[in-house]
Amino acid sequence: MTSRLRPGSQPLALSFSSSALLFVYQAGVAEALLACQRFKGDVAAVHGSSGGALVAALFLCGRDALAKTKAYLNSGKLFQNIGLADVWDPARLIPRAVEESGALPEDAHARLSGKLHVQCTRGGMMTSAEPVTYSTFASNSELLSILQASSSFAFGGVDIHGEPHWDGGITEVLPVSADLPTVTVAPVSAKAVHICPDAGSWVLPCAVGDCTFMFSSARMMKYWAAGEADAQAFLQRSGYEPLELPAQS
Numbered sequence: 308m309t310s311r312l313r314p315g316s317q318p319l320a321l322s323f324s325s326s327a328l329l330f331v332y333q334a335g336v337a338e339a340l341l342a343c344q345r346f347k348g349d350v351a352a353v354h355g356s357s358g359g360a361l362v363a364a365l366f367l368c369g370r371d372a373l374a375k376t377k378a379y380l381n382s383g384k385l386f387q388n389i390g391l392a393d394v395w396d397p398a399r400l401i402p403r404a405v406e407e408s409g410a411l412p413e414d415a416h417a418r419l420s421g422k423l424h425v426q427c428t429r430g431g432m433m434t435s436a437e438p439v440t441y442s443t444f445a446s447n448s449e450l451l452s453i454l455q456a457s458s459s460f461a462f463g464g465v466d467i468h469g470e471p472h473w474d475g476g477i478t479e480v481l482p483v484s485a486d487l488p489t490v491t492v493a494p495v496s497a498k499a500v501h502i503c504p505d506a507g508s509w510v511l512p513c514a515v516g517d518c519t520f521m522f523s524s525a526r527m528m529k530y531w532a533a534g535e536a537d538a539q540a541f542l543q544r545s546g547y548e549p550l551e552l553p554a555q556s
Contacts, residue, residue, distance in 0.1 A: 312488070312545045314546050314547050315348075317487075318487055319350050319487055320353070320354060320484035320488070320490070321340070321350050321492070322353070323337075323353075323355040323356070323362045323366075324359050324481040324493040324494070324500070325356045325357035325358065326358035326359050326493070327357060327358050329530060330358030330494070331527045331531045332504070332534040333362040333494055334376060335537075336362075336502050336535070336538040337534075339539050341373065343547050345547050346542060346547045350490075351422075353366055353424070354426065354482040355424070356457060356474075357457055357474050357475050360425040360454055360458070361401060361457075363423055364411070364415070364419060365411075368411055372410045372411060376404075377528075379407060381528055382524070386523075396459055398455045398458035398461070398474075399455070399461070401455045411451075413447065415450060416444035416445065416446050417444075419444060419450065420442065420443045421442060421443065423442060423444075425442070425453050425457050426440055426476075427440070427441065427453065428472065429464075429470055429472045432460070432464075432473050432477055436473075438478035439472070441453045449467075452465060452466070456472035457474065492538075502534075502537050502541045503537065505537075
């Protein structure tokens with residue numbers, strides 16, 4: 308059972324789970340949550356693992372960052388000139404996507420330091436794997452490298468401070484705060500998660516396949532809309548009203 312929230316009663320943490328390309332569901336969740344000023348004001352820290360780390364960063368950068376990301380994904384530009392290496396490790400697309408979309412402001416690293424907590428894995432993917440969390444970022448370049456590492460299944464990982472790092476979901480699928488009550492988000496149905504799809508509304512083989520091979524703007528927007536709807540339902544049942552809903556595109 309998830310804990311019951313009391314709006315405005317205490318600071319909260321927000322956590323986006325490991326998700327691969329199903330991060331678009333969580334991006335829809337983030338868009339709806341940001342539309343509620345009361346909820347946004349309660350959030351003091353945001354955690355993320357794998358694709359959820361990218362969504363966590365976008366949430367902290369605000370509604371404009373999510374709007375630019377949504378427009379970019381809907382345009383289909385992400386899928387242009389994709390190679391086999393990108394299909395195997397979609398995390399390779401993160402730096403290009405962020406640059407082309409203009410989603411992250413130039414001072415994102417400074418704005419997110421101390422608030423964003425990115426889960427990565429170091430030591431190896433199969434053996435000697437250990438979790439590591441980054442919450443300070445010296446530059447946007449370092450921030451992007453850490454976000455890429457948090458989603459990477461590349462054989463050699465992504466170099467962070469001279470050491471290879473891999474997908475955060477290998478060691479921690481859904482990180483939570485040790486100090487704050489944490490609102491959790493996942494793109495697949497789970498009993499102990501605050502915001503996730505209803506078990507009856509998803510066809511599991513399709514959702515699992517879309518984790519890695521969802522190279523379709525239409526499918527991405529379907530998941531985005533589903534995330535918005537589930538987040539709006541969460542806000543309403545948790546007492547966060549009224550909602551300032553995002554404009555429909």
